[in-house]
Amino acid sequence: MTPETIDRIFIIWKHWLLSYAPAGVQPLFSALLSVVPVLAVFPLLFAITTVLERKGLGRIQNRYGPNRVGPYGFFQPIADGVKSLTKEDVVPRTADQAVHFLAPLLLVAAAFLAYAVLPVGRNMVVANLNAGVLFFFAVGSLVELAVFMAGWSSRNKYSLLGAMRAIAQMISYEVPLVLASVVVIMAAGSLSTVTIVNMQASYTGIWPHWFVFTPWGFVGFVLFMIAATAEANRSPFDLPEGESEIVAGYYIEYSGFKFALFFLGEYLGMFATSGMAITLFLGGWAAPFSFLTWVPSYFWFFAKLLVLIAGFIWVRGTLPRLRMDQLMNFAWKFMLPMTLLNIFVAGTWHFMAAGSVRWLVCAVLIFAPSVLLALGLEKGKKKIAARTYRFAE
Amino acid sequence: MSSLTSYLLLSSLLFSIGLAGALTRRSAILVLIGIELMLNAANLNFIAFWRYGPDPAALTGTMFAIFSISVAAAEAAVGLGIILAVYRHSKTTDLDQMNSMKG
Amino acid sequence: MTIPFLILAAPTIAGIAAAMYLRNLVHCILALTLGFAGLAALYLQLDAQFVGFTQILVYVGAVAILAVFAIMMTRSAGPMAQPVFSSSWIKGGCVAGAVFAVLAWAIYRSATSLKMLPPQPEVAVRQIGDALMHRFVLPLEIMGLLLTAALIGAVLIAMQEKPEMQ
Numbered sequence: 001m002t003p004e005t006i007d008r009i010f011i012i013w014k015h016w017l018l019s020y021a022p023a024g025v026q027p028l029f030s031a032l033l034s035v036v037p038v039l040a041v042f043p044l045l046f047a048i049t050t051v052l053e054r055k056g057l058g059r060i061q062n063r064y065g066p067n068r069v070g071p072y073g074f075f076q077p078i079a080d081g082v083k084s085l086t087k088e089d090v091v092p093r094t095a096d097q098a099v100h101f102l103a104p105l106l107l108v109a110a111a112f113l114a115y116a117v118l119p120v121g122r123n124m125v126v127a128n129l130n131a132g133v134l135f136f137f138a139v140g141s142l143v144e145l146a147v148f149m150a151g152w153s154s155r156n157k158y159s160l161l162g163a164m165r166a167i168a169q170m171i172s173y174e175v176p177l178v179l180a181s182v183v184v185i186m187a188a189g190s191l192s193t194v195t196i197v198n199m200q201a202s203y204t205g206i207w208p209h210w211f212v213f214t215p216w217g218f219v220g221f222v223l224f225m226i227a228a229t230a231e232a233n234r235s236p237f238d239l240p241e242g243e244s245e246i247v248a249g250y251y252i253e254y255s256g257f258k259f260a261l262f263f264l265g266e267y268l269g270m271f272a273t274s275g276m277a278i279t280l281f282l283g284g285w286a287a288p289f290s291f292l293t294w295v296p297s298y299f300w301f302f303a304k305l306l307v308l309i310a311g312f313i314w315v316r317g318t319l320p321r322l323r324m325d326q327l328m329n330f331a332w333k334f335m336l337p338m339t340l341l342n343i344f345v346a347g348t349w350h351f352m353a354a355g356s357v358r359w360l361v362c363a364v365l366i367f368a369p370s371v372l373l374a375l376g377l378e379k380g381k382k383k384i385a386a387r388t389y390r391f392a393e
Numbered sequence: 394m395s396s397l398t399s400y401l402l403l404s405s406l407l408f409s410i411g412l413a414g415a416l417t418r419r420s421a422i423l424v425l426i427g428i429e430l431m432l433n434a435a436n437l438n439f440i441a442f443w444r445y446g447p448d449p450a451a452l453t454g455t456m457f458a459i460f461s462i463s464v465a466a467a468e469a470a471v472g473l474g475i476i477l478a479v480y481r482h483s484k485t486t487d488l489d490q491m492n493s494m495k496g
Numbered sequence: 497m498t499i500p501f502l503i504l505a506a507p508t509i510a511g512i513a514a515a516m517y518l519r520n521l522v523h524c525i526l527a528l529t530l531g532f533a534g535l536a537a538l539y540l541q542l543d544a545q546f547v548g549f550t551q552i553l554v555y556v557g558a559v560a561i562l563a564v565f566a567i568m569m570t571r572s573a574g575p576m577a578q579p580v581f582s583s584s585w586i587k588g589g590c591v592a593g594a595v596f597a598v599l600a601w602a603i604y605r606s607a608t609s610l611k612m613l614p615p616q617p618e619v620a621v622r623q624i625g626d627a628l629m630h631r632f633v634l635p636l637e638i639m640g641l642l643l644t645a646a647l648i649g650a651v652l653i654a655m656q657e658k659p660e661m662q
Binding site: 099131135139149160191 | 553556621
């Protein structure tokens with residue numbers, strides 16, 4: 001088999017399977033064949049990620065992590081799944097039954113819908129929409145509604161507090177998330193994810209044309225990933241479920257399989273935003289060097305996705321949780337001005353002649369204000385003296 | 394694809410439901426939502442006329458809908474801000490109880 | 497009326513009617529989002545992809561959430577003790593019914609010339625952007641001004657007033 005055949009193998013299989021379907025149901029069958037792999041692969045990735053995350057966090061915190069089920073504890077997700085399936089499903093008596101039931105379903109459905117526009121390989125996308133990026137963000141905003149439904153319908157003060165925190169945080173960080181991706185849309189001149197990846201899949205020498213290798217692209221990527229961490233409610237932005245303050249946040253009253261659905265929805269959301277970051281800034285399925293293009297395109301997508309997930313796990317194990325006012329100040333006083341400035345820099349880049357001057361000007365234009373802004377925001381704060389450990393000696 | 398008439402009927406029904414809500418509900422928030430619904434009905438009309446009109450490539454209907462959505466968003470933000478301010482003042486969002494100009 | 501239209505129109509109408517007549521305000525908002533999503537689907541059916549996604553982003557993602565915040569901050573969630581309709585509900589209902597009757601009558605009388613569906617327009621998002629930057633650039637700028645004014649205005653109105661010093 002040539003590398004090209006391996007690259008196209010899923011498409012070939014799909015056409016082969018499609019040839020067995022009668023002509024009348026072929027569109028339906030084709031849609032089914034596109035959707036089912038997404039419904040299978042990403043939950044599987046979720047299962048792998050849970051065990052990797054627990055093991056990674058364990059290593060960071062100087063312990064083993066799960067190591068009982070299967071070799072090196074890698075069958076832990078199966079045990080977790082059986083446990084959550086067989087647990088009793090407790091619904092509070094005063095809860096709003098219908099809304100309480102619908103919230104996890106809406107969350108997971110919204111998370112899955114986002115994958116419709118992610119190109120996971122060459123010609124491998126469920127729907128190549130003309131306004132694909134817009135679709136992604138539109139679907140992402142459904143998550144906020146699901147979170148509110150969960151928090152409100154439980155009739156629990158902690159869950160309501162968690163839901164309100166989550167919504168405030170998600171709305172605040174959605175603004176920089178969208179604005180950070182605007183630079184890529186400006187550069188690509190398209191909202192279609194497939195076009196955006198195709199534009200990055202060319203090479204100068206051995207180096208790829210990823211948008212992250214430009215000043216505005218790098219800053220955009222960093223801002224996008226920070227906002228994505230906050231959107232996914234992950235540490236250090238995990239106030240909505242801060243277990244030391246409000247127990248488990250908006251899904252405190254969920255148990256059994258519904259709890260597992262929330263967990264699944266949260267991780268699927270994280271994968272989806274990471275996939276979007278890959279599509280927008282890291283060249284999607286494109287190989288990192290021109291001599292590696294023989295490796296199948298879908299391999300690169302998932303390799304990049306795993307690298308970003310490892311980054312999320314690392315950050316979670318390293319950084320402490322923010323306070324609510326710090327979180328909001330960071331979104332509105334730092335992220336928002338920086339994304340707006342980044343759009344201006346991307347425009348400057350577009351209108352300057354290619355060369356090293358353009359590089360220098362744009363880099364200075366974006367990095368100098370970011371340092372100055374960070375220093376300016378630090379200035380008014382009280383200096384905290386180094387902590388003295390009185391009992392540890 | 395259905396005919397233009399069905400879209401227009403649907404949008405007039407939406408408009409009437411929104412109007413009825415805005416005129417009959419006691420809660421100020423729902424009155425505002427009713428007004429939003431009326432704007433939405435107008436949007437549906439714009440899009441339907443754009444699609445069935447003689448020159449879809451001119452995009453006039455789409456543009457109108459986009460501008461109308463932005464105006465509606467601004468309106469919702471200001472309206473809900475006013476409701477919050479009124480609530481802080483008179484401790485109610487019931488429109489039947491807000492019957493004096495002097496706080 | 498075709499079946500896809502009915503499939504989309506029925507939940508839209510149901511959601512919006514429920515939003516206007518349910519007792520619990522939070523249920524109203526949730527039903528409303530169903531109506532908004534149905535409207536977005538109708539836009540998609542009319543080949544207006546950009547407007548459809550914008551509808552979801554703005555209405556479901558922002559307006560509904562804003563309304564939810566307003567409900568929470570004015571403590572009006574939960575079933576209300578008083579009647580949900582205002583004292584003048586008969587008059588209001590009559591006006592709305594009359595408006596619908598007039599509109600429906602006008603539509604049935606006049607919309608005969610536009611029965612034919614023109615071929616599907618090839619509208620890329622790029623064309624919308626071009627139109628916004630050329631033909632509609634003045635409205636776009638006015639819209640930016642309006643949104644800024646609304647942002648500042650809404651913050652100023654809703655801002656907690658500092659207790660005055662005695």
